[in-house]
Amino acid sequence: xxxxxxxxxxxxxxxxxxxxxxxxxxxxxxxxxxxxxxxxxxxxxxxxxxxxxxxxxxxxxxxxxxxxxxxxxxxxxxxxxxxxxxxxxxxxxxxxxxxxxxxxxxxxxxxxxxxxxxxxxxxxxxxxxxxxxxxxxxxxxxxxxxxxxxxxxxxxxxxxxxxxxxxxxxxxxxxxxxxxxxxxxxxxxxxxxxxxxx
Numbered sequence: 001x002x003x004x005x006x007x008x009x010x011x012x013x014x015x016x017x018x019x020x021x022x023x024x025x026x027x028x029x030x031x032x033x034x035x036x037x038x039x040x041x042x043x044x045x046x047x048x049x050x051x052x053x054x055x056x057x058x059x060x061x062x063x064x065x066x067x068x069x070x071x072x073x074x075x076x077x078x079x080x081x082x083x084x085x086x087x088x089x090x091x092x093x094x095x096x097x098x099x100x101x102x103x104x105x106x107x108x109x110x111x112x113x114x115x116x117x118x119x120x121x122x123x124x125x126x127x128x129x130x131x132x133x134x135x136x137x138x139x140x141x142x143x144x145x146x147x148x149x150x151x152x153x154x155x156x157x158x159x160x161x162x163x164x165x166x167x168x169x170x171x172x173x174x175x176x177x178x179x180x181x182x183x184x185x186x187x188x189x190x191x192x193x194x195x196x197x198x
Contacts, residue, residue, distance in 0.1 A: 043122040071160035109139035
């Protein structure tokens, strides 16, 4: 028996990944900018501030892309709710949770790299040694992957309801019953016409 392919799911996942890549690029360049700005600070604090600013600035396009492009297959109620202040607050709070995870991960990564190998991954691009650059890049990718998974599951199952939700099923049943009722009305009219013709 052939396996069915859930095209809408893969399309949504593809849109989410594109959004994540765009957000990641913004995050990376803002991160590098703030590493340069925070050059005089202790390395751990520079890493924390740069990570936080990259994440905060990148969450703005992330919200708009998520709301208007990624999660298209949601109920009408969620579409309306996603534009409200309370929804935006929830979105930001969940993003802040991902931010805390990201900052904690990068802080631990900076501490580990410095303690174990003497590498300062908080120095900005151009002042890093080759080893520091690659260590930073690996840590940044790992941090982003963790945040990506956290964001996907919290948005998919907490913020933006999928089309398999009870509400969507109720809407589908309502549409189905309307179409059945319309079909019955058309059939009744056809029967009346045929009776008159006879």
